[in-house]
Amino acid sequence: DAGVIQSPRHEVTEMGQEVTLRCKPISGHNSLFWYRQTMMRGLELLIYFNNNVPIDDSGMPEDRFSAKMPNASFSTLKIQPSEPRDSAVYFCASSPTGGADGELFFGEGSRLTVL
Amino acid sequence: GIQVEQSPPDLILQEGANSTLRCNFSDSVNNLQWFHQNPWGQLINLFYIPSGTKQNGRLSATTVATERYSLLYISSSQTTDSGVYFCAVDPNFGNEKLTFGTGTRLTIIP
Numbered sequence: 001d002a003g004v005i006q007s008p009r010h011e012v013t014e015m016g017q018e019v020t021l022r023c024k025p026i027s028g029h030n031s032l033f034w035y036r037q038t039m040m041r042g043l044e045l046l047i048y049f050n051n052n053v054p055i056d057d058s059g060m061p062e063d064r065f066s067a068k069m070p071n072a073s074f075s076t077l078k079i080q081p082s083e084p085r086d087s088a089v090y091f092c093a094s095s096p097t098g099g100a101d102g103e104l105f106f107g108e109g110s111r112l113t114v115l
Numbered sequence: 116g117i118q119v120e121q122s123p124p125d126l127i128l129q130e131g132a133n134s135t136l137r138c139n140f141s142d143s144v145n146n147l148q149w150f151h152q153n154p155w156g157q158l159i160n161l162f163y164i165p166s167g168t169k170q171n172g173r174l175s176a177t178t179v180a181t182e183r184y185s186l187l188y189i190s191s192s193q194t195t196d197s198g199v200y201f202c203a204v205d206p207n208f209g210n211e212k213l214t215f216g217t218g219t220r221l222t223i224i225p
Contacts, residue, residue: 033213043201043215056212089156104148104203104213106158 002026004107006092012113018080021110024073025094031102034067034077035091037109043091049075082114117142117206121216128192129224136187136219138202146205146213147178149187153198161187161200192223 005024013019025032033048047057049069057067064083069075079086089109095102118141128134138147149161162169162176164185169176173193178185189196199218206214 042217043203045212048212091158102146103160103163105160106150108157111156 004092004094004105006090006107006110008110009108010111010113012115013082014115015083016081017114018078019082019086019112019114021077021090021092021112023075023077023092023107025075025092026096026105027073029094029096029105031095031097032069032075033093033095033104034075035093035106036088037091038088046077046090079112082112084114087112087114117144117204117214119202119204119214119216121200121202121219123219124217125220125222127222127224130192130194132192132223134189134192134221136189136200136202136221138185138187138204138216140183140185140202140204143180143183143207144204145207146203147185148203148213149176149185150201150203151196151198152201152218153195158201189221192221194223194225197221197223 007022031050034046035043037043046059047067052069067077089111091106091109093104093106095104120139122137147165148163151159164176164178166178166180173190175188199220201218202216203213
């Protein structure tokens, strides 16, 4: 079975550019989560969707960040404009149940470097 | 919010040794998972274990929900076990968020 698929795996961009990260959850999973990992802050939940609907976006740092889930098999996390402090590894995860009480499966992450 | 503490923060062992990693949490939980982040950064799901005991090969985990802790046991360590081990919990009450501990960094020396 395919796991959670993220793209790109690595992205290097310049400050001010738009960045779009993509995620395909495991087929049949109802919930999708976007996490960010940095040395300073560890793993932080940015936003999660249940049945394609955003449930909690309180972890999104600021208005420069936006996330969408147009259908059950695809989600995007967009940063516009990007800043050097956005450099991090962004993980997408999915779960077969709603909310955070189900088993969580992570993608391989997208490593973002903003110069 | 819920507090998740992992110990020890760092552990260096010789190949073949056994180890025990601990996760303490401050409130009752719906969900507890153990993850291994390997040196390449991949987060691998080890156990979904809100209560009870599970075993998978050389790894096993026990969660005592009433006492608010979980243990991860690694027997006969191999160099491929190196990495960071995270415990993550979802509290019974409050928002539906999986909160991660700060991890235990395990280094296995050949």
